[in-house]
Amino acid sequence: MSEASIALFKSLGFADQKAKETAANKKICTRLETLIAEVNPAGSTTHAGLLYTLAATASPTAGSLHLNYIGSAIVAEKLKSADQVAAAIKFTEPIKEGPIDDKAFNEACGVGVQVTLEEIISGIENLFATKKDEIDKKGHSVLGILIAEMKKSLKWANAATVKEEVEKKLIQVFGPKGDAKAKPATPAESKSAATTASPQAKLTITEMAKTFKFVHEGQLSQLHKPGENPQIKPELMIEHLKRTGGRVITRFPPEPNGFLHIGHAKAINVNFGFAKAHNGITNLRYDDTNPEAEEEKYFTSILNTIKWLGFEPAQITYSSDHFQRLYDLAVDLIKRDKAYVCYCTGEDIHAQRGGDNMGPRFECKHRNRPIFESLVEFERMKNGEYGEGVAILRMKMDMFNPNPQFWDLVAYRVLFSHHYRTGDEWCIYPTYDYTHCLVDSFEDITHSLCTTEFTLSRESYYWLVDALELYKPVQWEYGRLALTYAIMSKRKLLQLVNEKYVSGWDDPRLYTMVGVRRRGFTPEAINAFVRELGVTNSNSVIPAERLENFVRDHLNEVAPRLMVVMEPLKVTITNLHEDHLEYITVQNKPRDDSMGTHVVPFTRTVYIDASDFRENDDPEFFRLILGKSVGLLNVSRPIIARQVVKDASGKIIEIKAEIEESLKTKPKAYIQWVAESKKDNSPVNVEIRNYSNLFLHPNPMDKKLVPGGWLSDINPNSLVVVNALAEVGVKTSKVEDKYQFVRLGYYCVDLDSDVAEGKYVFNRTVSLKEDSGKQ
Numbered sequence: 001m002s003e004a005s006i007a008l009f010k011s012l013g014f015a016d017q018k019a020k021e022t023a024a025n026k027k028i029c030t031r032l033e034t035l036i037a038e039v040n041p042a043g044s045t046t047h048a049g050l051l052y053t054l055a056a057t058a059s060p061t062a063g064s065l066h067l068n069y070i071g072s073a074i075v076a077e078k079l080k081s082a083d084q085v086a087a088a089i090k091f092t093e094p095i096k097e098g099p100i101d102d103k104a105f106n107e108a109c110g111v112g113v114q115v116t117l118e119e120i121i122s123g124i125e126n127l128f129a130t131k132k133d134e135i136d137k138k139g140h141s142v143l144g145i146l147i148a149e150m151k152k153s154l155k156w157a158n159a160a161t162v163k164e165e166v167e168k169k170l171i172q173v174f175g176p177k178g179d180a181k182a183k184p185a186t187p188a189e190s191k192s193a194a195t196t197a198s199p200q201a202k203l204t205i206t207e208m209a210k211t212f213k214f215v216h217e218g219q220l221s222q223l224h225k226p227g228e229n230p231q232i233k234p235e236l237m238i239e240h241l242k243r244t245g246g247r248v249i250t251r252f253p254p255e256p257n258g259f260l261h262i263g264h265a266k267a268i269n270v271n272f273g274f275a276k277a278h279n280g281i282t283n284l285r286y287d288d289t290n291p292e293a294e295e296e297k298y299f300t301s302i303l304n305t306i307k308w309l310g311f312e313p314a315q316i317t318y319s320s321d322h323f324q325r326l327y328d329l330a331v332d333l334i335k336r337d338k339a340y341v342c343y344c345t346g347e348d349i350h351a352q353r354g355g356d357n358m359g360p361r362f363e364c365k366h367r368n369r370p371i372f373e374s375l376v377e378f379e380r381m382k383n384g385e386y387g388e389g390v391a392i393l394r395m396k397m398d399m400f401n402p403n404p405q406f407w408d409l410v411a412y413r414v415l416f417s418h419h420y421r422t423g424d425e426w427c428i429y430p431t432y433d434y435t436h437c438l439v440d441s442f443e444d445i446t447h448s449l450c451t452t453e454f455t456l457s458r459e460s461y462y463w464l465v466d467a468l469e470l471y472k473p474v475q476w477e478y479g480r481l482a483l484t485y486a487i488m489s490k491r492k493l494l495q496l497v498n499e500k501y502v503s504g505w506d507d508p509r510l511y512t513m514v515g516v517r518r519r520g521f522t523p524e525a526i527n528a529f530v531r532e533l534g535v536t537n538s539n540s541v542i543p544a545e546r547l548e549n550f551v552r553d554h555l556n557e558v559a560p561r562l563m564v565v566m567e568p569l570k571v572t573i574t575n576l577h578e579d580h581l582e583y584i585t586v587q588n589k590p591r592d593d594s595m596g597t598h599v600v601p602f603t604r605t606v607y608i609d610a611s612d613f614r615e616n617d618d619p620e621f622f623r624l625i626l627g628k629s630v631g632l633l634n635v636s637r638p639i640i641a642r643q644v645v646k647d648a649s650g651k652i653i654e655i656k657a658e659i660e661e662s663l664k665t666k667p668k669a670y671i672q673w674v675a676e677s678k679k680d681n682s683p684v685n686v687e688i689r690n691y692s693n694l695f696l697h698p699n700p701m702d703k704k705l706v707p708g709g710w711l712s713d714i715n716p717n718s719l720v721v722v723n724a725l726a727e728v729g730v731k732t733s734k735v736e737d738k739y740q741f742v743r744l745g746y747y748c749v750d751l752d753s754d755v756a757e758g759k760y761v762f763n764r765t766v767s768l769k770e771d772s773g774k775q
Contacts, residue, residue: 002023002029005019005022005023005029005033006019006020006023008033008036009022009023009032009048011043011045012036012043012045012048013045013048014048014052022052027455027456028052028055028056031054031055031058031067032051032052032055034064034067035051035054035055035067035068035071036051038064038068038071039051039068039071039072039074039075040071040075044075047074047075047077050074050079050080050081050082050085051071051074051075053082053085054067054070054071054074054085054088054089055067056537057085057086057089057219057537058070058089059089059093059458059459062089062092062093065100066089066092066093066095066100069092069100069105070085070088070089070092073088073105073109073111078106078109078111078112079109079111081156081158081159082159083110083151083155083156083159083222084109084110084111084156086222087108087109087110088105088108088109090108090224090228091104091105091108091109092105093230094230110155110156113156115154115156115157115158117161117165119154119157120150120154120157120158120161120162120165121165123150123153123154123157124146124150124165124166124169125169127146127149127150127153128169128173131145131146131149135173139170139174140170140174141203141207141211141213142170143163143166143167143170143213144211144212144213144214144216144217145212145213145216146166146170147159147162147163147166147216147217148216148217148221150162150166151221204557205522205524205525205528205550205553205554205557206524206528206554206557208527208528208531208532209310209523209524209525209527209528209531210527211531212273212276212277213531214269214273214531214532214533214534214535215273215274215277215278216277217534218534218535218536219478219535219536219537220270220274220478220535223274223447223474223476224447224474226241226244226246226247226248226249226446227240227241227246229446229472229473229474230472231471231472232466232469232472233469236469236470236471236472237471239471240444240471243444244444244446247278247279247280247281247446248274248275248278248279248280248281248446248447249275249280249281249282249283249443249444249445249446249447250271250272250274250275250280250281250282250283250445250446250447250448250449251271251282251283251284251285251317251440251443251445251448252267252268252271252272252282252283252284252285252306252313253285253286253287253436253439254286254287254302255286255287255288255290255293255294256286256287256288256294256295256298256299256302256420257290257293257294257295257298257490258293258298258490258493258494259298259301259302259493259505259506259512259513259514260301260302260305260512260513260514261488261493261510261511261512261513262481262483262486262488262511262512262513262516262526262547263480263481263482263488264305264513265309265481265513265526265527265530266480266481266530266533266535267449267451268305268306268309268311269309269527269530269531270449270478270535271449272306272311273531274447274449275447280446281314281315282311282313282314283313283314283315283316283317283443283445284302284303284306284313284315284316284317285316285317285318285319285439285443286299286302286316286317286318286319286320287319287432287435287436287439288318288319288320288419288420288421289319289320289429289430289431289432289435290429291415291417291418291419291420291429292415292417294419294420295420296420299420301513301514303316305513305514305517308513308517308523309523309526309527310523310524310527317439317443318421319430319435319439320419320421320422322435322438322439322442323422323425323426323430325442326430326434326435326438326439327382327428327430329438329468330378330393330411330412330430330434331375331378332468333395333411333467333468334371334374334375334378334393335371335375336467336468337371337396338395338396338467339374339393339394339395339396339411340364340366340367340368340369340374340393340394340396341366341369341373341374341377341378341381341391341392341393341394342364342366342367342391342392342393342394343366343390343391343392344364344366344392345389346389348364349364352364352399352407352408353399353404353407361399361400361407362399363399363408364394364408367394367396367408374393377391378393378412381393381412381414381427381428382426382427382428384414384416384427386414387414388413388414388415388416389413389414390414391414392410392411392412392413392414393410393411393412393413393428394408394409394410394411395408395409395410395411395433395434395460395464396408397409397460397463403456403459403460404456405433405456405457405459405460406459406460406463409431409433409434409460410431410433410434411430411431411433411434412428412429412430412431412434413428413429413431414427414428415427415428415429417429433457433460434464436461437461437462437464437465437473437475438464438465438468438470440473441465441470441471441472441473444471444473445473446473446474447473447474447476448461448473448474448475448476449475449476449477449478450475450476450477450478451477451478451479451480451539452477452478452479452480452537452539453480454475454477455477457475458475458477461475462475477537478535478536478537479535479536479537479538479539479540480539480540481530481533481540481542482539482540482541482542483511483541483542483543483544483547484541484542484543484544484698484699485544485693485694485695485697485698485700486510486511486544486694486695487510487511487694487695487700487701487710488511492710493505493510493512495711496510501711501714502694506518508520508689508691508763509691509692509693509694509718509719510694511544517736518748518750518751518763519691519748519763519764519765520551520555520736520738520746520747520748520763520764520765520766521547521551521765522551522554522555522558522738524554525547525550525551525553525554525555526547526550526551528550528554529546529547529550532550541699543698544693548766551746551765551766552746552766552767552768552769555738555740555746555765555766556740558738559589559738559739559740559746560588560589560595560729560739560740561586561587561588561589561590561739561740561741561742562726562727562729562730562739562740562741562742563600563633563672563673563674563726563727563729563741563742564672564674564686564688564724564725564726564727564730564741564742564744564747565607565608565609565672565673565674565724565725566609566611566688566722566724566744567609567610567611567722567724568607568608568609568610568674568683568724568725569607569608569609569610569612569613569652569653569654569655570605570607570653570654570655571605571606571607571608571639571654571655571657571673572604572605572654572655572656572657573604573605573606573639573657573658573659574642574656574657574658575658575659576603576604576659577604578604579604580602580603580604581601581602581603581677581679582601582602582603583599583600583601583602584599584600584601584602584634584635585597585598585599586598586599586600586634586729588729598728598729598732599728600634600675600682600727600728600729601675601677601679601680601682601728602635602675603675603676603677605675605676606632606673606674606675606676607673607674607675607676607683607725608624608655608671608672608673609671609672610652612624612630612671613625613641613652613655614626615644615652622668622669623669623671624639624641624655624657624671625641626641626642626643626644627640627641627642628640628641629641629660629667630667630668630669630670630671631666631667631669631670631671632670632671632673633670633671633672633673633742635659635673636663637659637660637661637662637663638659638660638663638667639657639658639659639660640657640658640659640660641655641656641657642656642657642658643655643656644656671743672741672742672743672744674725674726674727675727680728681728682727682728683725683726683727683728684725684726684727684728684730684731684758684760685723685724685725685726685760686723686724686725686726686730686760686761686762687721687722687723687724687759687760687761687762688721688722688723688724688747688762688764689719689720689721689722689750689761689762689763689764690719690720690721690722690764691718691719691763691764692715692717692718692719693715693718694714694715694718695710695713695714695715696713696714696715697713700713726760730760731755731758733749733753733755733760734749734755735749735750735751735753735755736748736749736751737749738765739762740768741762743768744768745764745765745766745767745768746764746765746766746767746768747762747763747764747765748762748763748765749761749762750762750763
């Protein structure tokens with residue numbers, strides 16, 4: 001990271017952290033410095049933001065001609081918004097050489113177009129009239145959709161002004177966001193809103209999980225429409241549109257060599273959500289080109305996770321479906337003199353690419369062998385005449401291109417491995433770099449959405465489909481999602497599993513999708529969390545507590561309540577008869593009749609949690625104290641502690657109490673309890689697994705905070721097992737059922753349970769409120 005670059009960016013008005021981040025990003029830094037030198041040598045701060053946008057979002061294939069032309073338009077204040085810069089990038093991208101048509105550029109980018117405030121307000125009024133039913137139904141949550149619609153009708157309107165005016169109109173109709181009642185500006189509007197609108201004070205998690213706001217706002221809203229991506233031959237697009245009818249087609253393409261994690265939940269929502277928002281479809285495509293690491297359990301788990309999250313693939317496809325076609329195209333690539341068989345080792349290739357010292361690059365000695373030789377040798381590879389690592393097929397790209405994804409990538413390698421689907425039919429397998437773009441083309445994918453580590457691959461992606469003169473999808477990259485207190489690396493996750501730091505891939509302390517499902521996270525909460533974050537090009541590390549808050553909010557909406565005591569303390573109510581037994585009807589969720597009720601016994605002997613009793617008076621303690629009273633949840637009268645019984649060590653083992661004859665004053669506090677009733681097999685013994693963060697620090701990879709390495713950061717108390725007592729309502733449980741244990745937290749029935757045999761195991765999902773100690 002250059003101090004000179006940081007100083008330059010700070011001089012343009014960048015904040016200190018932004019300047020450092022920009023300087024650390026080689027691609028953006030180099031482009032932005034070049035732009036500043038070429039089009040903004042005076043160092044004006046006015047245009048720095050848009051120049052940064054240009055440097056960060058232009059295609060890797062964009063040359064200096066395009067960048068300088070657009071940059072000059074920014075400095076000349078022809079382009080005044082991010083939307084105009086995006087349009088300029090899109091307009092210039094197909095132009096390979098020659099001058100840019102100024103008139104066509106200006107028209108395509110809205111240069112000189114002025115959209116007045118009056119036009120914006122008029123457009124909003126028309127929009128509210130045409131979408132009245134949808135707006136009345138969704139209230140403030142329709143904001144993103146309305147902004148997207150306004151962009152269509154008034155393309156070059158100032159985005160901030162549009163957002164501000166739409167928000168004003170929504171407040172005018174529904175009142176301030178969060179208000180339970182509409183508060184229109186005039187009595188007439190108030191009457192209209194009261195009769196037509198049903199505003200929501202706050203979206204539920206279930207509603208947030210279905211919103212397409214993240215598609216209609218931000219960078220996803222600026223992606224091309226089907227048919228707008230240029231092709232090396234125009235007829236390729238014509239044929240593509242005939243096959244697809246012009247609909248959006250995306251794909252989720254996991255490698256079936258491991259279990260999905262929480263970052264994949266974002267990828268699933270982006271691909272399926274973007275397509276659905278545009279009435280398109282999404283395929284699940286298994287990228288099964290590495291038979292050494294692929295197993296049936298991964299295929300099964302991936303599909304189960306997608307369906308659990310609520311998505312249904314239009315098709316389930318496999319890269320291996322196309323092995324023959326991929327091979328035939330590799331032969332075609334050789335015939336076009338764009339691929340060659342190479343005998344170099346990994347060390348040889350590393351040296352050709354500059355080696356450890358990043359020295360000069362040079363071409364492989366096999367690169368210019370005759371085409372017929374490579375055809376013969378590739379056939380020999382296919383026939384199994386070469387051992388693993390002896391021969392490879394490389395693409396003849398450009399070893400002197402600054403992009404390392406152009407340094408003659410490997411297309412095929414020899415692997416004598418049994419493939420899960422094709423058996424032993426093949427002993428050569430295509431690489432990701434060769435396969436991915438071609439199968440996207442075969443499937444007519446319109447938007448190849450992937451994470452930012454593939455940004456440099458975009459250029460080689462386009463090169464290969466153009467080299468073979470195939471339909472070319474558009475690749476677009478977005479930032480990955482990671483969480484604090486979590487590890488996402490497959491290699492490190494495997495180490496945790498293999499070395500028994502956790503119980504398996506589905507250990508509830510891991511943020512694998514099978515792990516969070518077992519812990520009790522809901523698909524609605526995960527989808528809502530991902531969609532609320534939005535989609536940008538920046539990789540993000542989100543506090544795990546933020547995801548937990550979504551889970552907590554959803555479980556508060558849907559989870560029935562049960563009474564459980566973690567550390568049982570016997571209470572004998574001495575003024576009740578020994579055979580006293582009454583049944584109390586308890587709401588499954590207070591103040592929500594729709595969730596039903598269940599019945600619990602109440603007897604002379606009950607168990608409370610030991611933490612709810614103190615022998616000595618404490619003015620700050622409002623639960624049970626010797627000589628004072630406390631309420632029992634759902635019982636009409638409080639109890640008073642009269643005496644304690646201790647064992648030989650002095651530990652309290654029983655409380656003698658009395659129940660008040662009538663409710664004289666409302667208790668200051670109510671506590672949960674479980675009754676002893678042989679007739680009802682109450683209480684019920686349950687095993688509680690209280691999970692917390694697996695790591696002690698938010699970033700276990702931080703060597704300053706964790707000098708002993710990430711494995712030394714494992715929290716020794718991340719799992720605490722408790723044998724507890726539960727009320728009889730627990731007996732109707734099934735695996736994955738979720739409850740709020742009153743006053744304790746949210747819990748999920750674990751798969752280790754055997755409910756038929758009366759064995760109940762619960763995992764703590766989240767506490768009742770965020771643990772401030774995590775901050």
